Amino acid sequence: MTNTYAIVLAAGQGTRMKSDLYKVLHPVCGKSMVAHVIDNIIDLGTDRIVTIVGHGAEKVEQTLGEKSEYALQEEQLGTAHAVQQAEKLIGSLSGTTIVVCGDTPLIRPETMKSLIEHHNAIGAKATILTAVADDPTGYGRIIRGENGQVLRNVEQKDASAEEQKVSEINTGTYCFDNEALFATLKKVKNDNAQGEYYLPDVIGILQAEKELVSAYITDDFSETLGVNDRVVLSEAERVMRSRIAEKHMRNGVTIISPENTYISADAEIGRDTVLQPGTMIEGKTIIGENCVIGPNSQLVDSSIEDRTTIHSSVVLASAIGADTSVGPFAHIRPESSLGNSVRIGNFVEVKKSTLGEGSKVSHLSYIGDAEIGSRVNVGCGTITVNYDGMNKYVTTIEDEAFIGCNSNLIAPVNVGKGAYVAAGSTISKNVPENSLAIARSRQENKEGYVTKLKLK
Template sequence: MKKRYAIILAAGQGTRMKSKLYKVLHPVLGKPMVQHVLEQVKAVGLEEVVTVVGFGSDKVKEHLGDHTKFVLQEEQLGTGHAVMQAEELMKNKKGTTIVVCGDTPLITQETFAKLFEHHENEESKATILTVKAPNPTGYGRVIRNEQNEVERIVEHKDASPDELLVAEINTGTYCFDNEALFDALQSVSNNNSQGEYYLTDVIEILKGKSAKVTAYQIDNFEETLGVNDRVALAQAEKTMKLRINENHMRNGVTIMDPENTYIQPDVVIESDAVIYPGTIIGGKSIIRGNAVIGPNSEIQNCEIGEYSVVKQSVATDSKIGDRVNIGPFAHIRPDANIGDDAKIGNFVEIKKAELGQGSKVSHLSYIGDAKVGSNVNVGCGTITVNYDGKNKYLTTIEDDAFIGCNSNLVAPVTIGKGSFIAAGSTITKDVPSDALSVARARQSNKEGYASRLKNRLKDNN
C-alpha cells in the first residue's frame, strides 16, 4: 500500500460565524470541528498530518497538540495558497495526500478510507470527493465527459445553463498523488477576480498534462456539509447527534427520544442500557449494561455500573458502581467513587469522596473530601465541614456508622465503626467505634414564655 498523508485546511477566520472563537474550534457535540476531522482521517492510517493554520493558530495548536504538524498561512489567499504552505514539509514525499477542510466535521473515516482506496485502485493523479446535492446552487459542478471521466470543475457563477443542471458537486475534499500535487501547484496563478490561488486549478492543470483525474461519489449529502455559519453548525450538530444515537440503538441501547438525547462521540454504552430524553452524556463516559440514565441528566467522564439508575442528576469525572441509585437532583462532582448498591438521594452533593458498598446519603446532604465505609447511613442535612478557608481536610466514616440528621462533621475527624451520631450534633473530635456521640446544647423549656413573647409583639405593633 502507498504511503498516505493528509493536509487539513484550517486557516480561515470564519467571519460568517460572527464569533471571537476561531471557526474550526467551534464544537460539534462537545468537540472542535477540526478535531473531528483530524481523528477521522487519522483512523485510516497516515504517515503524517499537516494542518494549515492562520488567525488564532495558537488555540488550534493547543487543541490538536502533537497529533499533527502545523504550517502557517499568514495571508488567506485561497485554498491553493494554503496547500502551498505545506510544500517544505511535503513536496518530496511519495504517496497519496488527502486535502480536507477543517470545517467538515461529518465526513467519516469510512468515507476517507474508500476515497483513498478508489484513488489508489484507479491509479489517479487526483480524485475529487463528490456528491449529488438536492440544491446545488452555489457549489462548484463536476463536469464529466461521455466516458464518465472528470473533465473539469466549474464554479456556479461561471457555469453555463446546461452545467447549472448538473447536481454532482465538488465537496472540497481531494486525494492527490503527492508529487503531482506540488508540481502542479507551481503553475497555479492568482489571475482571477479574487486574486487568490485556487486548489481546483490543480485539476485543470493535471488534465492539461493528460493525467488521470477521477471522482468518488458518495450518497450522503449531509456528510459533506461545510460549516460556515451558526445555522450550518446547528445542522452539523443535529446530524452527528442522530448518527451517533442510531449507532448506539443498533448496538442494543434503548434511546427513548433520539431527537432530544445528546451523546458525544467517545462515549461507550453497553447493550440494554436505557437513556431517557433530555440526557447529555459526554467525554470518555462508559455506561454499563442495563443502566438507566435520565431523564434530564448530565454525565461527563463517568463510568456508571450495571443496573445503576441516575435520574435528573449531574455527574462529572467519577466512578459509580453497580446497582447504585442516584437522584433525583443529585450532584456528583469530580473524583467521587460510589460503591455498589449505594444510594444518593435528592439534593445530595458528593465531591472527592468515596462511598462504600450499600451506604446511603438519602437527601439534603453534602459529603466532600470524605472516605465513607460500607453500610453507613447518613441522615438528612448532614455536612462534612471540610474547608477552613485555606485548607481542606478529610472526614472518615467507618463501616456501619449511623449519622443523625443535621449533623456537622468538622474535619479532620473520624467516626468509628458502628458508632451513632445524635441528630443535630456538631462533631469536632474523633468518635470511637460503637459509641454514641451527642454534641449539642441541652434543651431548656420555659413554660408560658410563648404567650409573653406574643403579647410583646402586639404591643410593638
C-alpha cells in the same frame, strides 16, 4: 501498498461564524470540528498527517496535540497556497495525498478510504470527492463527458445556464498523486478577483496537461457538509447527533427519544442501558450495561458501572460503581467516587468525596471532602463542614457508622467504625469506634412561658 498522506486545511478564521473562537475549533457533539476530521483520518490509517494552521495556530495545535504534524500559513492566500505549506514536510515523498477541510466533521473514514481506493485503482493524478445535491446553488459543478469522464470543474459564477442544472457538486475534498500535486501547485496563478491561489486550479492544470482526473461520488450528501456559519453548524450537530444515536441503538442501547437526547462523540455506552428523554452525556463518559440514565440527567467525563441508575441528576468528572442509585435531583461534583450499591438520594450534593460499598446518603445533605467507608448511613440534613473560609479539611467516617439527621461534622474530624452520632449534633472532636456521640444542648421546657408572654 501506496503510502498515504493527509493534509488538513485549518488556517482560516471563519469570519461568517462571527465568533472569537476559530472556526475549526467550534464543537460538534462535544468535539471540535478539526478533531473529528483528524480522528477520522487516523481511523483511515494514513502514514502522515499535516495540518495547515494560521489563525489560532496555538489553540489548534493544543487541541490536536501529537495527532498531527503542522505547517504554518502566515498569510491567507488561498487553498492552493495553504496546501503548498506542507511541501517542506511531505512534498518530496511518493504516494497518495488526501486533502480535507478542517470544517467538514461529517466525512466518514469509510468514504475517504473509498475515495483513495478509487483514485489508486484507476491511476489518476487527481480525484475529486463529489456528491449529488438537491440544491447545488453555490457549489462548483462537475461536468462529465458521454463516457463519464470528468471534463472540468466549473464554479457557480462561471457556469452556463445548462451547467447550473448539473446536480453533481465538488465537495472540496481531493485525492492527489503527491508528487504531481506539489509540482502542479507551483503553476497555480492568482489572477482572480481575490488575488488568491485556489486548489481547484490544480485540477484544470492537470487536465490541460492531459493527466487523468477522476471523480468519486459519495451517496450521502450530508457527509460533505462544510461548516461556514452557525446555521450550518447546527445542521452538522443534528446530523452527527442522529448518527451517534443510531450507532448506539444498533449496538444494543435503548434511547427512548433520540431527538431529545444528547450523546457526545467520545461517549461509550453498554448494551441494554436505557437513556430517557432529556439526557445529556458529554465528554469521555463511559456507561456500563443495564443502566438507566434520566430523565433529565447530565453526565460529564464520568464513568458509570453496570446496573446503576442516574435519575434527574448531574454527575461531573466522577466515578460511580455498579448497582448504585443516584437521585432524583442529586449533584455529584468532580473527583467524587461512589462504590458499589451506594444510594445517593434527592437533593444531595457530593463533592470530592469517596463513599464505600453499601453506604447511603438518602436526602438533603452536603458531603464535601469526605472519606466515607462501607455500609455507612448518613441521615437527612447532614453536613460535612469542610471550609473555614481559607482552607478545606477532610471528614472521615469509618465503616458501619451511623450519622443521625441534622448533624454537622466540623472537619477535620474522624467518626470511628461502628460509631453513632446522635441527631442534631455538632461534632468537632473525633468519635471513637463503637461510641455514641451527642453534641447538643440539653432540652429544657419552661412550662407556662408562652401564656405569661401573651399577658404582657
